[in-house]
Amino acid sequence: MLEKFLRHIAQTSDAPMGLEVSHAEGPFIFTKKGKRFIDFISGIAVSSLGHRHPKVIKAIHEQVDKHLHVMVYGEFVQQPQVDFAELLISNLPKKLEQVYLVNSGTEATEGALKLAKKYTGRTKLIGFKNSYHGDTHGSLSVTGRDVYRDPYLPLLPNVYFLEFNSDKNLDLIDEETAAVIMEPIQGEGGIIPAQKEWLQKIRERCDEAGALLIFDEIQSGFGRTGKLFAFEHYKVVPDILCIAKAMGGGMPIGGFVSSTKIFQSFKYDPPLNHVTTFGGHPVSAAAAHANFKELLSGNYLSRAVEIEQTVKSKLKGKGILEVRGMGAMLGLQLESRELTKKVVEECFEKGILLGWTLHSNTLIRLAPPLTIENDLLNEVLDTILEAVERHS
Structure with missing residues (x-):
């Protein structure tokens, strides 16, 4: 074989x-x-x-006997999507009140970047050196490692990289910035946690500039750091949260979470300006729901x-x-x-x-x-x- x-x-x-x-x-x-x-x-x-x-496998079996894909994301009411979304949102801070379900981590990043640009009307993006956000073009554009980026240049324009855990050049986060995207704990970059006061300073700077703060918790989410999400260690809440990996208990699923107000911008000019055929696939959503229930119920x-x-x-x-x-x-x-x-x-x-x-x-x-x-x-x-x- x-x-x-x-x-x-x-x-x-x-x-x-x-x-x-x-x-x-x-x-x-x-x-x-x-x-x-x-x-x-x-x-x-x-x-x-x-x-x-076993609880994830049971949920998969039960959903397979009901239906698989029936319609592109966001049109039909599908119980597994609703159940998972309700449970997820009930365990997140108030401003994170809706989730857009996709198929993978890099798709979550892509959606978050588009949402930030659509909501703010700005195009400037800030990332961090040694970061990693995925291998598709938008995600790669905000990934701060030349070894991944160089073979595919040019990527998205108007992207700037700051030093992680450094106050240097924070003034680059300004009134032209759509979003700052970062991992609270850099994964591919060497398992480097953000310093608490520094991360709080990034939050304050984004608020002053009217820029959105995106946390990539694709690797650090769903209990891996000892909290449901790593941002809880820092007392800093992002405007957009990217999730995937452990979310589906082994099934492919991802998502990005934000406020109802911010998500409104996806509805207009034009409608359906961000769509996915298989996002929130019912079998994956059922697995994610069972996986999250188990995570919450155990130690x-x-x-x-x-x-x-x-x-x-x-x-x-x-x-x-x-x-x-x-x-x-x-x-x-x-x-x-x-x-x-x-x-x-x-x-x-x-x-x-x-x-x-x-x-x-x-x-x-x-x-x-x-x-x-x-x-x-x-x-x-x-x-x-x-x-x-x-x-x-």
Whole structure:
């Protein structure tokens, strides 16, 4: 099957991991050769409640027996969309009162940028260096990493990048600015949390300039940081919130959330000026509703905090420079690219999936499912620590 995969499926790198997946359950992925992998990155921050959570699977089965796609988003009343939206909005600050459902994180970013430009009548956008917001053209335009941007230039004009956690050049947020877009915790940029006072200063600057503040919580949302959303740590509420990844419990879905007043601008001049065929697909929305209900009913937020405490207490020693982040959104900073590569490779051989790319080549991203049990968590951390010590 690998040969057919390489021949017929468009590749994103010269060296895909190439695991032939048989099935997945809880924190585990099983290959067709019978090998078990511990998914310590949750499918890149997607399967936060583990793979195939039974309540999510039940909701999917029930919806499949009712209907699949029936109409483009926003025209027909579909129960799964309404149920999820009602539950989501009831757990967000008052100004975040409507959600526009899409299919992915980058679509959420695209919609948020268009909404900000439509509402304000402005075109200037502010992003941050080392940020990542997606790979479609609009999302890439506000992504602050040249390694992703350069092959596709020119991108959207009138985009400016500021230093993250720095007061320098904040005057660029002015009366011509439609929006400032940022991750409260930079993910691809190295798991770097915003400083609280600085983030509050960004909020104040946006208010003064009449610019909208967009938070990209595509990776940090739905409990991963120990709060439902990372902005709760900062006491700063965005004008637009982008969500996806863990939202659907493994099903493809995303969204952007804002006020009724701001969303009014999508209705006119012209009507239907932002539409999606499959956004809020009923099966994905049913999965998202079940996933969110379970997240709210369990001890998952406190579990994220416990995971952070355990990881930071255990991963110390030679070769380890820092463990940073919040909850179960963590980054293990090692002293060299060579060490990082060897640790990731050794853990892979021992059946542990860790997050590492050539674009963050001394950082191992740790994003275990919030359902992981202590024995398994400690087993993984012991293996990581042994690998670091062996190759340091």
